Amino acid sequence: MAPVTEPFPISRIASRYLLFDVDIISHVRRNHNMCGLLVGTIPNLSQQNVFLGIPLELMPEEARVLVEQGAAYIVDDAQAHRQGFMEMSREDRLKFLQYMDQQGHEKAMESKRMTEQRTAKALSAKGLKPKEEENPPVDPELVPEPYRDVTMPQFRPNSLASVKPVEVKEESLFDSEPAATAVSAPENKIVPHFITPTTSHPPLPKPAIDHSIPLPVVPKSYSLYRYVQSKGYFTMPGLRFGCNYSIYPGDPLRFHSHFLGTGLGWDEEFDLLDVIGGGRLANRNKKAYLIGGEDPQVPKESVTSTEGMRVFSIEWVAM
Amino acid sequence: MTHPVHMKPAVLPAPLQSLVTDPKLQSSTTHLPALHSLAVQIEHNLQYQHSWTALRIHTHSPLTNELLPRPLVSGVPPERAYIDPDEQIELLKKADQKRKAATDDKSDSKPILEFEAQPEREWVLPTRLSEKWTLHQLHDVFTGISIVPPENETSPTTSTNPWRTSKRAILATVDTDSTVVYYVIHEGMIKPRQN
Structure with a gap:
């Protein structure tokens, strides 16, 4: 746990008081006996609400006590972002974009490496076991009509499809258009991934104390x-x-x-x-x-x- | 209802009724008769339903000798009304030692773990359920009372029990059907009992 310097910022978003830094969250729990409530969920899996994470929402009372004690200050987060990004200098902006590109490149490299590893693993498994035993041919006539498309991937893993297109075609027991498209897709050119930054500090500096922001309403x-x-x-x-x-x-x-x-x-x-x-x-x-x-x-x-x-x-x- | 003097009333008033309509109370100069009869009613309930003894009605604060916001009752319950959780631990330890000593002698039957806490004199704050209260009023009541109610005008107001260090009063609330419930109110944050 990194030491926290007081006063630390509390983000006010839509009149809720949130903490986004895990160090500050543990500091507040240890030194100010405040638990707050973890409200963060996974954006694309929001029904997962058993184990929530950052941010931590503070009660207005908790935020007010922290501000009155001088341990924290309120930041209007929307305003701080608007101002911070609008007034960012050109060099800073370019530097940040470059950094994002670099990260995207690294991610792309990593995912390519992972694919290769998976391929190698699958191939070595193939070397030990003949393909026919692993995936016995299925008579298409035995599969009921509505399930043919659904059951297809079981017989033909995608990784194989991309590596050994010819065999796949032979193995394919249906006249499969999807297999054909999978063959033509991969090329060995790396396109950097696009990174959506998950934090805004950096690139933004620690927000300044603004005394005009009123105390939390309690x-x-x-x-x-x-x-x-x-x-x-x-x-x-x-x-x-x-x-x-x-x-x-x-x-x-x-x-x-x-x-x-x-x-x-x-x-x-x-x-x-x-x-x-x-x-x-x-x-x-x-x-x-x-x-x-x-x-x-x-x-x-x-x-x-x-x-x-x-x-x-x-x-x-x-x- | 008025009766001619020479006739007996059709129904004799209940003893409690005649107690609270006692002309001595009606002529009380310190508090309103309604408050005074309330205190009498609570005193009656404590004495005859809960077997309290040495009951007394206080109209003036033992600390400042000023008029209390309302007459308060004090008395001694048959058993201790409130035991501090830390005192309870202490008493249980003592009782356990005693039991061990007893089992050493006979070594077959184990007596049950029992401890005795001497009853203490308690303040009782009489209220009616229909009343509204505020923190301000409660504060005024607690400012007037001592940690231990005095038994008479000259007795001390501090406790001999080392565990009794804060003010407490038993809130007696009476409903219109004369049911009385008792809750203890402590001043400050008091560790709850593990009952």
């Missing part, structure tokens, strides 16, 4: 979040327990949560039924129900101080 439970975070607790969203946060005494991978937290305004009215329900549910799950809010009358030394916070833990009494 819900009213923010003061409770900040208090709990300052005490070293981890938080996860509390939807499944009907509260604002489920609060863990350490990393959620190691600990069960201790509190179900609901943030309230200082003079916000709540029903005692909610307190009783929360206490009962929390007790059932070996937790305590936590309500808390900030007294606006208490003078604060700084933005990050939590002197005015009052929190109450509620548990069931067995009587």
Whole structure:
């Protein structure tokens, strides 16, 4: 893990706060007890959503705490990209394009090498076993009409088709147009692949701190979040327990949560039924129900101080 | 409903009813009669349904001697109402040592692991389910109370139990059908019990 220098940038995209750097993600988890939520999936396999990856989405509360503590700053990502690429100098642009070309060439070379290796392997396998045994001839009349095209590739691997066109033609038991096209395709000229860059830093430099960007907009439970975070607790969203946060005494991978937290305004009215329900549910799950809010009358030394916070833990009494 | 003086009422009022409509309460000068009768009702429930003893109604804060936001009840439950999880671990360890010593003597029957925690005097905050509360009100209640309720005017307000270091009060909520539920409210983030 490379050391992270604070302040680090948090990308704001469509009013979501995202981290794209794995080093920053682990830094935030270790030093700021924030888990966030990995939201990245594979673009062409988006239904794969069991194991998600980078980027990490932060709650607005988390982003705000980081900004208020001076550990991070918000970057308007769309604006930064537009500006960064429009104002890029000609030399930089050419250098980057050249670099992309070079990478594309390397990729093309590599894929050619892989093809050759595969061919060699397939051929050596052929050398040991006669082809007739491996792929016994199939009478086309035995294959039902609708499946003829479908079953074809099983009898004739593509790699072979491209290497030994004549044999393939002999082996082919159907009058196959596709085999003929496969024969004419490969030439030994390397065309560099086109690379779509997956990161924009580089080529763009680390974005500058812009103080005009407003602080993240946070819900009213923010003061409770900040208090709990300052005490070293981890938080996860509390939807499944009907509260604002489920609060863990350490990393959620190691600990069960201790509190179900609901943030309230200082003079916000709540029903005692909610307190009783929360206490009962929390007790059932070996937790305590936590309500808390900030007294606006208490003078604060700084933005990050939590002197005015009052929190109450509620548990069931067995009587 | 009024009756002529010489006639007996058709239905005698319930004992609780006559308790809360006691003219002594109605003439209470400290708090509203509704709040006072609420405290009496909770005290009654604790005494006769939950066998609490040494019950007392507090109208003034033992710390500042100012008027409390509402009358509070204090008393001693028959068993400990709340055991701190760390204290519980300590008590279990002691009980285990005791059991080991006992099994050394007889060596055949193993007594069950039991520990005893002495009951402690608790604060009780009487509320009605129909009420709305705010953090501000809760804060005001907790500012007025001590860690341990005083048994009488002169007794100490600090605990002899080393595990009892923060303020707590038992929230007693009564519904219109006179069902009372009890939840303990601690000030601050308190490690939850492993029940």
